[in-house]
Amino acid sequence: MSKTLDRIDQVGAVGEIRSEDLFINMGPQHPSTHGVLRVLATFDGEVVKSAKADVGYLHRCFEKIAEKRQLVQVVPYTDRTDYLSAITNELCFVMAVEKLLDVEIPMRAQYIRFIMAELQRIASHLLFFGTFALDLGAVTVFLYAWRERERLLDIFESVTGARMLYNYLRIGGVRNDVFDGFEKVVEGFLDDLEKRLREYHNILTGNRIFETRTKGVGVVSAEDAIRYGASGPVLRASGVKYDVRKAEPYLLYDRYEFDVPVRTEGDCYARYIVRMKEIEESIKLVRQALADMPVGGKIIGDVPRRIKLEGDTYARVDSPRGEVACYLVGDGSDQAYRLKWRSPCFVHLQLLELMAKGRLVADLVASIGSLDIVMGEVDR
Amino acid sequence: MADENEKVEQEAKASGAGSKADVDRQDQTQDEQGAPSEQAPMLSPLMQDVVDGLKAHLPGLKPTARDDEWVEINVEADALKEVALTLRDRLGFDYLSMISAVDYRDEGFEVVYHLLSLLANKKLVIKVRLADRENPTAPSVVDVWPTADFHEREAWDLMGVRFEGHPDLRRILMREDWEGHPLRKDYVDDRAPRERQTRETYYESYIAKGRSK
Numbered sequence: 001m002s003k004t005l006d007r008i009d010q011v012g013a014v015g016e017i018r019s020e021d022l023f024i025n026m027g028p029q030h031p032s033t034h035g036v037l038r039v040l041a042t043f044d045g046e047v048v049k050s051a052k053a054d055v056g057y058l059h060r061c062f063e064k065i066a067e068k069r070q071l072v073q074v075v076p077y078t079d080r081t082d083y084l085s086a087i088t089n090e091l092c093f094v095m096a097v098e099k100l101l102d103v104e105i106p107m108r109a110q111y112i113r114f115i116m117a118e119l120q121r122i123a124s125h126l127l128f129f130g131t132f133a134l135d136l137g138a139v140t141v142f143l144y145a146w147r148e149r150e151r152l153l154d155i156f157e158s159v160t161g162a163r164m165l166y167n168y169l170r171i172g173g174v175r176n177d178v179f180d181g182f183e184k185v186v187e188g189f190l191d192d193l194e195k196r197l198r199e200y201h202n203i204l205t206g207n208r209i210f211e212t213r214t215k216g217v218g219v220v221s222a223e224d225a226i227r228y229g230a231s232g233p234v235l236r237a238s239g240v241k242y243d244v245r246k247a248e249p250y251l252l253y254d255r256y257e258f259d260v261p262v263r264t265e266g267d268c269y270a271r272y273i274v275r276m277k278e279i280e281e282s283i284k285l286v287r288q289a290l291a292d293m294p295v296g297g298k299i300i301g302d303v304p305r306r307i308k309l310e311g312d313t314y315a316r317v318d319s320p321r322g323e324v325a326c327y328l329v330g331d332g333s334d335q336a337y338r339l340k341w342r343s344p345c346f347v348h349l350q351l352l353e354l355m356a357k358g359r360l361v362a363d364l365v366a367s368i369g370s371l372d373i374v375m376g377e378v379d380r
Numbered sequence: 381m382a383d384e385n386e387k388v389e390q391e392a393k394a395s396g397a398g399s400k401a402d403v404d405r406q407d408q409t410q411d412e413q414g415a416p417s418e419q420a421p422m423l424s425p426l427m428q429d430v431v432d433g434l435k436a437h438l439p440g441l442k443p444t445a446r447d448d449e450w451v452e453i454n455v456e457a458d459a460l461k462e463v464a465l466t467l468r469d470r471l472g473f474d475y476l477s478m479i480s481a482v483d484y485r486d487e488g489f490e491v492v493y494h495l496l497s498l499l500a501n502k503k504l505v506i507k508v509r510l511a512d513r514e515n516p517t518a519p520s521v522v523d524v525w526p527t528a529d530f531h532e533r534e535a536w537d538l539m540g541v542r543f544e545g546h547p548d549l550r551r552i553l554m555r556e557d558w559e560g561h562p563l564r565k566d567y568v569d570d571r572a573p574r575e576r577q578t579r580e581t582y583y584e585s586y587i588a589k590g591r592s593k
Contacts, residue, residue, distance in 0.1 A: 055552060055553065056551075056552060056553040056554065056555075059553040059554065061562065063538070063563060064562055064563055099448060226474050226475055226498060227474075227525065227526050227527065228526050228527045229475065229476055229477070229525070229527030240498060242498045247501050248449070248501075312492075313448060314448075314450065314494055314505070316477075323477065325477060325478055325494070327478065327480045327492065327494070329482055337482075338480070338482045338483070340478065340480035340481075340482075342477065342478040346530060347527055347530065347531075349530070350526070350527060350529055350530055379553060380553075
């Protein structure tokens with residue numbers, strides 16, 4: 001102790017104490033950056049002075065490839081943008097094409113799409129639940145979340161043949177019908193999940209350490225959320241009640257009853273709670289849809305043999321991560337003339353500096369985790 | 381901030397009771413499709429609201445109603461900044477959903493802005509045509525909607541549209557030393573194709589490298 005004081009005295013005698021900002025590259029290979037996100041951060045001691053996201057390490061020219069492929073061939077590429085919620089991405093692209101072609105989708109296919117999309121939301125939020133806790137140092141939660149997600153992936157595998165990248169939606173409907181007894185299996189899963197959700201809240205939500213790590217951390221005000229184009233759970237956790245499913249109902253969202261969970265704090269904890277509440281709402285939606293799902297019938301509509309895409313359209317979908325949108329331009333051929341993809345995480349990364357500035361390093365990790373970033377979608 | 385919260389609560393109430401209004405709106409659009417021969421098609425109340433607002437505050441523009449609930453306006457590049465400010469401050473378009481750039485070959489580029497008004501649920505598309513193929517330039521809207529930052533950088537990176545007044549217009553997805561803008565229709569990747577490596581050639585080059593050291 002006295003030694004340090006002596007040294008400070010000595011330094012003071014020669015000149016004033018020098019302090020320097022420390023520049024650190026966080027990522028692109030770093031366990032808490034969910035892939036290959038690079039954060040250019042400067043620190044003053046342990047306090048973040050600036051944190052700029054640098055993206056592009058996973059750029060795969062999705063938009064360029066989409067211009068060179070037949071429309072059906074684009075569907076698997078949309079899977080790979082946001083690989084944790086592939087169905088909602090497929091849905092966005094397929095909806096854009098259907099809007100231009102004016103195809104009517106059979107009721108049975110609508111229900112299958114609807115149920116799969118909501119199940120996908122549950123799977124994605126479960127993954128968030130696990131990885132967010134893991135980011136904060138709670139390893140156990142990850143295993144619990146994985147257990148439930150695994151069952152869900154089994155259901156997806158039985159329906160589509162794949163666990164994560166489905167290539168399941170087709171222009172005008174879906175590729176194949178669900179297996180016999182699908183309703184029962186999903187019902188059973190939902191019943192279990194509902195019980196388990198209580199368990200999850202017991203293990204994490206009331207945890208003192210978890211609360212101190214997340215409450216008041218990474219705050220985004222409602223004003224900033226709108227200005228910076230936040231969407232989905234991030235926007236809703238900041239107190240703005242906006243959901244594409246309510247504002248511009250697609251599929252069957254105008255038929256069934258569900259709430260849009262909103263919190264006003266805008267911190268990491270609020271984003272966590274909103275996502276957990278959304279799981280409950282999804283359970284509600286799937287149950288309602290399963291109850292009156294039509295039996296039999298067509299699963300793909302009448303799509304013209306010769307496709308001619310003309311004009312432009314903008315299709316929007318509420319994915320688990322936020323608003324996924326697709327601007328599709330056709331020039332009269334059977335391929336997309338231009339496809340522009342809106343990825344919510346790409347937009348959310350602009351919030352990073354706002355959230356982390358003036359906070360500690362550990363809070364920067366929590367902030368990234370609470371945005372639920374998928375780099376495949378950011379870089380496309 | 382208190383204002384904002386109040387608005388949010390109002391919105392919450394409105395959307396709770398709003399499902400009925402939505403149904404009405406849909407009925408109306410269906411009617412519209414049923415009678416396409418009408419001279420002036422009936423607009424849904426929200427679209428009418430947008431069109432009226434545009435006529436009152438920006439009389440020079442000619443809004444067209446698209447059949448998917450979006451209202452579309454064409455704006456000259458020089459006027460964009462002013463229009464954007466009016467739209468945000470007077471007409472409540474507080475949310476920029478996306479900026480897309482499209483290459484129309486000889487007709488130049490088009491920059492498309494999709495705007496939303498979150499609380500009123502209004503939708504508007506702005507299209508800006510840039511005829512100059514050599515050096516397409518549009519004014520930046522970063523100071524109107526900060527979210528435009530990444531979108532504009534992406535448009536510059538992949539399409540080569542320059543945004544004047546952008547604070548930090550760098551490449552975002554491609555490498556910093558990349559040449560050309562890959563999403564342009566006339567973009568040619570003229571790098572020589574990589575020679576296919578077999579096990580033998582790979583080891584040969586590996587050994588050669590080792591020796592040169």
